[in-house]
Amino acid sequence: MKQIYFDHAATTPVDKKVLQEMMPYFNQNFGNASSIHSFGQEALLAVEKARMQVAKYFNANLNEIIFTSGATESNNLAIKGTDRAYFKKEKKKPHIITTTFEHHCVLETVKKMEKENLIEATFINPKKDGVIDVRDIKNAIKSNTILVSVMYVNNEIGTVQPISEIGRMIKSKNSEQGTGDKKIIFHTDATQAVAYFDCNVEKLGVDLMSMSAHKIYGPKGVGALYVKFGLDIAKIQDGGAQEFGLRAGTLNVPGIVGLGSAISMIRNQDSVNTKIRELRDYLVAKILKEIPDSRLNGSKIKRSPNNVNVNFSRVEGESLLMMLSAEGVFASTGSACSSGSLSPSHVLLSLGLKPEETHGSLRLTLGKNTTKKEIDYAVKAIKKSVEKLRKVSGNVLKDYYKNKS
Amino acid sequence: MYSKKVLEHFTRPHNQGVIKNPSGVGMVGNPTCGDMMKIYIKVKKDVKKREVISDIKFETLGCASAIATSSMITDLAKNKTLEEALKITRNDVAEALEGLPPIKMHCSNLAADSLREAVRDYRDKNKK
Numbered sequence: 001m002k003q004i005y006f007d008h009a010a011t012t013p014v015d016k017k018v019l020q021e022m023m024p025y026f027n028q029n030f031g032n033a034s035s036i037h038s039f040g041q042e043a044l045l046a047v048e049k050a051r052m053q054v055a056k057y058f059n060a061n062l063n064e065i066i067f068t069s070g071a072t073e074s075n076n077l078a079i080k081g082t083d084r085a086y087f088k089k090e091k092k093k094p095h096i097i098t099t100t101f102e103h104h105c106v107l108e109t110v111k112k113m114e115k116e117n118l119i120e121a122t123f124i125n126p127k128k129d130g131v132i133d134v135r136d137i138k139n140a141i142k143s144n145t146i147l148v149s150v151m152y153v154n155n156e157i158g159t160v161q162p163i164s165e166i167g168r169m170i171k172s173k174n175s176e177q178g179t180g181d182k183k184i185i186f187h188t189d190a191t192q193a194v195a196y197f198d199c200n201v202e203k204l205g206v207d208l209m210s211m212s213a214h215k216i217y218g219p220k221g222v223g224a225l226y227v228k229f230g231l232d233i234a235k236i237q238d239g240g241a242q243e244f245g246l247r248a249g250t251l252n253v254p255g256i257v258g259l260g261s262a263i264s265m266i267r268n269q270d271s272v273n274t275k276i277r278e279l280r281d282y283l284v285a286k287i288l289k290e291i292p293d294s295r296l297n298g299s300k301i302k303r304s305p306n307n308v309n310v311n312f313s314r315v316e317g318e319s320l321l322m323m324l325s326a327e328g329v330f331a332s333t334g335s336a337c338s339s340g341s342l343s344p345s346h347v348l349l350s351l352g353l354k355p356e357e358t359h360g361s362l363r364l365t366l367g368k369n370t371t372k373k374e375i376d377y378a379v380k381a382i383k384k385s386v387e388k389l390r391k392v393s394g395n396v397l398k399d400y401y402k403n404k405s
Numbered sequence: 406m407y408s409k410k411v412l413e414h415f416t417r418p419h420n421q422g423v424i425k426n427p428s429g430v431g432m433v434g435n436p437t438c439g440d441m442m443k444i445y446i447k448v449k450k451d452v453k454k455r456e457v458i459s460d461i462k463f464e465t466l467g468c469a470s471a472i473a474t475s476s477m478i479t480d481l482a483k484n485k486t487l488e489e490a491l492k493i494t495r496n497d498v499a500e501a502l503e504g505l506p507p508i509k510m511h512c513s514n515l516a517a518d519s520l521r522e523a524v525r526d527y528r529d530k531n532k533k
Contacts, residue, residue, distance in 0.1 A: 314466060315466075316439055316440070316466060316467050316468050316471075318468040318469060319415070319467065319468050319469050319471075319472060322407075322412075322415065322469045323416070326416060335439065335468070336438070336439050337439050337440070337467065337468035337471075337513070342438075342508065344439075354437075355436070355437045355438075355439075356436035356437055356439070359436075359439040391421075392418060392421055392464065392465060392466075392472055393441075393464060393465060393466035393467075394422070394423060394443070394464035395423075395464065396432070396441045396442070396443045396464045396465065396466050397436060397441065397466055399432065399443065400432065400435070400436060400441060403432070
């Protein structure tokens with residue numbers, strides 16, 4: 001059976017070359033990077049090479065890259081670490097601004113801190129097209145605002161946020177008189193942006209930036225946090241002094257090697273992106289043309305080249321995924337029925353969609369090896385599955401609204 | 406995560422469709438939660454003058470378990486007397502499907518409720 005993987009925003013396969021570079025660090029050069037002997041030093045060398053590779057991609061310095069277990073940890077460290085460092089100094093409750101459609105690892109972190117009365121929080125809603133308006137962030141800034149956290153690319157609908165614009169706004173706010181010592185720190189979760197958008201920290205004007213290896217053909221369980229030199233952030237995990245004292249725990253050497261290798265392999269970004277974008281546009285056009293009552297969620301233009309998120313009315317997403325899986329097409333949905341919590345996608349709700357409008361969503365995310373042939377096959381399978389499920393649902397939705405009115 | 410039986414009924418649902426001039430119709434669920442089910446029944450009297458479900462069909466908008474439970478209940482209720490049909494519980498449906506994921510036991514296991522609504526609708530219409 002055909003196997004068409006259209007879920008690259010969930011995770012990607014480890015690239016063969018990346019895997020090859022990782023292999024020796026499992027059982028040959030297996031040393032602990034903190035050990036003084038040559039086994040340890042060899043591991044340390046590999047870690048430092050990876051740090052250089054990541055720093056180069058971000059246009060950062062070596063001492064600004066902290067290896068973590070992935071984007072969830074990076075985001076936790078960025079947000080909680082910023083709050084802790086501030087509180088230690090000021091003993092005051094700070095204010096944090098984020099958005100309503102962040103990944104759960106940012107959203108839940110901020111919500112929990114708010115609930116525990118550690119911070120005040122403001123959650124900015126994106127516009128209907130899934131893009132944050134920088135003016136909304138600006139207007140939310142208060143005298144005790146210490147952190148703004150806005151994701152670079154939304155993981156569900158792929159919309160790209162005006163990070164450098166926000167960066168500039170924060171910079172000018174910070175240089176205004178009267179802010180004194182307290183500067184607003186700018187964090188972005190760039191997990192879905194790496195490989196598709198410019199992640200030059202200087203150009204973006206960010207102080208903190210999170211990423212994860214497994215979204216870019218690297219291994220799972222490893223990521224990084226860029227921490228601008230001189231930034232005051234506190235550790236959130238106690239133990240050894242690894243990672244400039246910011247992240248205790250034995251370094252995941254093979255994983256870090258894999259991350260460095262994966263990020264160094266991102267080359268010819270523009271031409272790869274153009275190819276993926278062309279395929280994506282072809283896929284969107286084909287779906288909207290061939291399947292009635294379908295629509296695209298999120299901006300068509302301000303969007304990651306690899307992301308499609310469409311909605312089919314009178315179809316439920318989990319059913320659609322299962323039917324597609326049986327056809328060998330693997331995708332994802334924001335339907336409540338597919339989530340562990342049985343609540344509809346907070347991202348789709350943030351666009352102003354009603355709960356009933358979120359159930360029929362389908363996310364297809366392409367990868368560097370996606371072909372036109374795969375897309376043609378997938379559209380055929382989607383069309384067939386949607387038709388079948390619409391037949392099963394019949395007029396039930398129409399009858400419901402008829403009875404109600 | 407789904408049993409083989411659920412997948413069978415999901416991919417090839419039994420008795421899917423509409424009955425023209427049904428004796429009773431039951432609809433449960435709402436679009437907010439995502440699962441909506443409509444059951445149509447045709448009731449006839451058998452030789453012993455008992456009221457029997459001679460035909461049953463369904464339309465369902467929802468997840469795989471919602472569709473599978475709808476399909477299963479039509480199998481369980483067909484040719485049963487109304488009394489027998491009313492005794493079918495959510496658990497009976499889940500068991501006949503070789504189990505449902507725990508999280509789906511409540512939200513998507515609406516078929517028994519829908520059938521009961523259809524019987525009630527039939528009885529309301531035929532009150533003397």
